[in-house]
Amino acid sequence: MRQQYAWRSLVLAGLLGFVGLSIILQIVRIQNSPEAAIFRKQMAGYQTVLKTFYPERGEIYDRNGHLLAGNKTSYEVGVELKEAKDKHTIALVVGVQLGLNPDDLYNQMMNPPDGIEYLVLADFVDADKAAQLQQLKLTTDENTAPGQTSALAGLEFKAHPQRSYPEGSLASNLLGFVNREGRGYFGVEEKYNTLLAGNPIQVWVPTDPNKAVDIPRVPNGTTLVLTINRDLQAAVEQILDQSLTRYGAQSGTIVVMDPRTGEILALASSPRMDLNQFWNYGTVYQNASEFDRAISMPYEPGSVIKVLTVAAALDSGAATPTSSYLDTGEVEVGGWKIRNWDNQAWGQQDITGCLQHSLNICMAWLSNQMGAQTFYGYMNRFGLGHLTGVDLAGEAAGRLKVPGDTDWYPVDLATNAFGQGVSVTPIQLMMASSAVANDGRMVTPHVLYAMVRDGRQYNVPAQYAGSPISADTAHTLSQILAVSLENESSNALVSGYRIAGKTGTAQIPTDYGYEAGVTNASFIGWGPVDDPKFMIYVWLEKPSASIWGSETAAPVFEEVAQKTVVLLNIPPDNVRMQIAQH
């Protein structure tokens, strides 16, 4: 009996052993079979998931830490078509909540593109609206009887970052915008797109929670601090808008810069657009050069360029402050007659008189005294016809014809000297004039004050673009310009502050000659003359109230200068003298 049991046990043990051995053999066989590689490949595919970690786009601040461009969360609202049983209700709810046409939404869901299981109904939905919609879905789900499908089943919400401009249209010409794909267009957003966007990182993340790997730290895009003063920017934009209305100008540009460092403190151009609605770009602007006229739209500036002509004449020794000439009201150059703005003869004049009365004949005389080589050599060193290197996207170089060019004629030497036949941008003239304001040293205009990355701030130093004239010439010319404004009782004078500057009234060229009755009115000025802290450029296009820069652009300059001295805490000259004595 006992032996019988022993046999049974042995048979059972043998059977179990055989089964076990078979399993082990099968495991070994499978692991070494030709299909094993396929299984391993499939397994590897499921083990990890490739995830892309996108950095948050860097923010943009003004010089006082006010946020000009940040990020916010917006939502994509979509529907899983297989799960959505009541498409009519979904269309109705989404349409009403988001202000869309429910019929369109319903048609989209009923006729989706081939192969689509998830359909986007709306994107860039505000967080508030998305939250309302989510709450509605939650309530509907809760009120649905057990075993029934919710009427809003299949409705999905996906959060993603979106660029946001808290100041709306403020400094829009300078900032540029970011489109839905995250690419920067115009201004700072385009120029520093790579820095702001940062670098996305792709990582294979194991799905097995046992194999914990570090989620890589994706550094955010670089934060930028601009040289812009937000309050000054707002004031300048306000003045520009009022000036366009007051003087009936088609468009305008005002730039405020620190002539010692090249820091742009405010830059306003018209028209502006709300950057949060960047998709309106096409309706606001006809072409790209209109986005920021200060850097992208070269024009014939007229008499403001006389500052550079006189600087060149004084520096080259072709003239001295006391040099005089007899203004006969008309001079012939290269077969063309050059006349003053008022077609009058001004008699014996010195350099101060030339600038005070803005005499074209005088400039033709000075350029002739210098000769083409010297004159164009100086204009070249002043940067005319070249990019300034301002750190904004879309800068235009303008055009300075020089002897040897097919379209250069001898008369150009005379007309270029008073700002006709040469095209420049406001920022080019500011850079060139900074040499006069800044002891002969020309500064490169820029908007980037500092970069913040990984908790460290890197300040951007001022960059100098050469010294086209000597310090003596710069001081002498500044005094001449200040005296000429004072003698003229210019509308640009600012009470309590000594200002140097020059008006400009230029005819507008067309394909068939100059347009009659319309002008570009400009003014460039800086102050205080003995220690310049601001330089302001005003350009009003086709003002209808008056064609003269002295009656339109000059008072705008004064208004901007008044705001500037208040907002930048620049005391009047007499107070500064007192401070210096202490």
Next chain:
Amino acid sequence: MQNVNYTVNYFVHAYRQAPWRIQRQWIGAFLLGVLGLAMVAALYLDVTAQAAIYGRSIQDMSAEMIAIQHNSADLQTKLAELTSSSVMEQRAQTLGYLPVDSSQMDYVIVPGYSAPKPSILASVPSLTPSAASIPPEYTQSLIDWLDQHLRAPSANILIGVAQ
């Protein structure tokens, strides 16, 4: 020598009398082995389960961290909107303030006063975890650990010598 022979004979006799004692010894040894394996398995299971729980927690916290960062950016933007230039100007006007003209300003000389400088936005760099900061104890399995020590025994020996 006689004593040893006596003892051996005693045991041989005793096992002849009760052979189940040898079987019990074998079973005991086997059970001991099984118990040891069970303990290792239980320990491994516990460690693995804990690692899985913490791994999932890390994933959850990472997602939460991203959500908080987004929320922070939202709040920052909202704050900027509430303190934007146009809003602040409107508030100032509502409170009865007027824009000041340069002629209305009085300057007082304060010895030692220095004008405000542009903002310094950067804070002290924060410590952030990096790949190298997680020690292998938190990432490798028991098998990985055994494998590492079996493959590189010399490293431990060297450490032992150094100590």
